Amino acid sequence: MSLSKRVAPLLLADQVYATLQEAILNGELPPGSRLTVRELAEQVGTSPMPVREAIRRLEEAGLVHREPHRGAVVRGLTLEELVHVYDIRRLLEVEAARLGSERISAEDCERMQAEYSLMRAAIRDGRVVPYLDHDEALLSILYNAAGNPLLVQMIRSLWQQCRAYKIVGAKGSLDSPEDVSLWRYQQDLIAAARESDSAGAAAVNEASLLDATDRIKARLDAQGER
Template identity: 35%
Template sequence: MVTSNHSAALAFLQSSSLPMLMQEEIERLIMTGELPVGSRINESELSQRFNTSRGPIREALRALEEAGLVRNEKNRGVFVREIAFEEADEIYELREALEEIIGRRVALAIQPDAVERLRAMVDAMRSAAQAQDVEQYAQLNLQFHEILLDTAGSKKLTETYKRLVKELHLFRMRALDSGGGLRVSADEHSHIVDAIASGNPDTAGRALREHVAGSRARMHKAFGRIDADAATSSNTTATPNHPPQKEV
């Protein structure tokens, strides 16, 4: 009886966790670009790739639709979502507010050893920028903001922020990388660390908000859609020597 109950529990655990595992794997394919933005997702190919039935794949795709990463078109199938410029701009606007909250919380909670970790990451980001290693820079950038999120210590804030970042990633994958400008972002991250280390929540919150506002302004410039709000919301916008770039 005990063995039977254990086997039933194990079977339930496996069946309930498989869709989550499939969701993580499909999301990884989307985030890395292996499943390109706008492409149709083939359930049969995925089930063969992951050696599973279509059931867990369908459940995973429903969860990804709720997360805003795919769209389901009636009689056509499931596609990787495309984010329009206007939606990306709204996401940037929301991120400005969220980053300010994160900065304020981090300034009050950060420990000296974490500050040193951030400074070391900024140094690594500078090296990646000088080498024009966009992939390495993007990975370090992601880790930098992950540390800030963890330090902020808010589950709901983390969930909301990560969803917005994932959706924005779809837009950046669609957009052309204009090249250059990485050093501007590295300088901004250095300024963020200094602001956080000051322990002043107002200063840290403002630094993070300006960082995202600068990214938003560079996006506007790259798409030829500069407007007063995006161009003046931060003093960290791109200059002629630092072309616009896509950025996390």
């Protein structure tokens, strides 16, 4: 087999993975949806091989799991997992904010401000996924300033694992125009970073993640997800 023939299925798997991931995160494939290889291959117009590889990667990312007699299924949301994931996020992200705010440059603070403006625009337009993308970009700038790539990698992995929970929380807040929780903490975090206020940045992140946990819990309770 030529190298080009080996590479082609991998490139297709990347495209299928991105398509399925987006469909899961935006709710087109809700929790409990079965991912049947042949059906998905027909829908995306590929052979089964790239779809199998994409599903395997979705399992690794925590978005899909295997159920007896059903195969690959989009994972549901549980209060237990929510608490566990957000507890770990607090441990890592409070420290990342503390370290990052001590070392961040003025230029990076301006980059955070630019992402904040894009985030507020997404809120005004009611676009949940772009809101989360800009929120994570803003936080990544601060966390990268800490100078620990492994810390940022671990945090990004947790973001991916809990993206479905974040969507639930963001949608709930967007449904309440008076709710400022989607932007208030980021505003305070930028202010703390500009002042190199490590204690303040850590406190903002702690409060933000605790608030997010409570909001998502309330939404899951309302939806009957347990």
